[in-house]
Amino acid sequence: MQNSIICHVCLxxxxxxxxxxxxxxxxxxxxxxxxxxxxSLGLTPGTVPVETPLRLQLVSRQPISNITADVxxxxxxxxxxxxxxxxxxxxxxxxxxxxxxxxxxxACSDPAMLWQLNVTVQFADGRKLSLKEQFNSxx
Numbered sequence: 797m798q799n800s801i802i803c804h805v806c807l808x809x810x811x812x813x814x815x816x817x818x819x820x821x822x823x824x825x826x827x828x829x830x831x832x833x834x835x836s837l838g839l840t841p842g843t844v845p846v847e848t849p850l851r852l853q854l855v856s857r858q859p860i861s862n863i864t865a866d867v868x869x870x871x872x873x874x875x876x877x878x879x880x881x882x883x884x885x886x887x888x889x890x891x892x893x894x895x896x897x898x899x900x901x902x903a904c905s906d907p908a909m910l911w912q913l914n915v916t917v918q919f920a921d922g923r924k925l926s927l928k929e930q931f932n933s934x935x
Contacts, residue, residue, distance in 0.1 A: 859920035
C-alpha cells in the first residue's frame with residue numbers, strides 16, 4: 797500500500813514538472829521604426845528580448861548601394877554593436893529591395909535598457925538617409 801502511494805506521488809510530481817516545462821511560444825511581433833512609401837525599417841521580435849537573436853529588416857523601393865548601422869546603449873554604456881546588413885534575394889518583392897541584419901543585445905542590471913539605433917542608407921543615386929531611433933530591450 798505504501799509503495800503504491802509513493803508511486804502515485806512520484807507520478808504526480810513527474811506530471812507537474814512535465815507540465816511546467818512547456819516550450820515558450822516564439823515571438824514573431826515586429827516593432828516598426830519607420831514606415832513610408834519608399835522605405836520601412838522594423839525589428840523582430842518587437843519585444844526586443846536580450847541575449848536572443850534579433851532581426852532588423854529594411855525594405856526600400858529605391859536601389860541601395862550601402863547601409864551602415866550600429867546600436868549603442870543610452871541608459872548604460874554597453875559598447876557599440878555594429879550591424880552588418882545583407883541583401884536578401886526576393887523575387888516576388890514587387891521591385892523593392894530587402895535587407896536584413898541579425899544581432900544580439902547583452903543583458904545588464906536594467907530590465908528595460910534604452911538603446912540607440914543609428915542607420916545610414918546610401919542610395920544608388922548618391923542620396924543618403926540617416927535614421928536614429930531609440931528603443932527598450934526586455935528580460
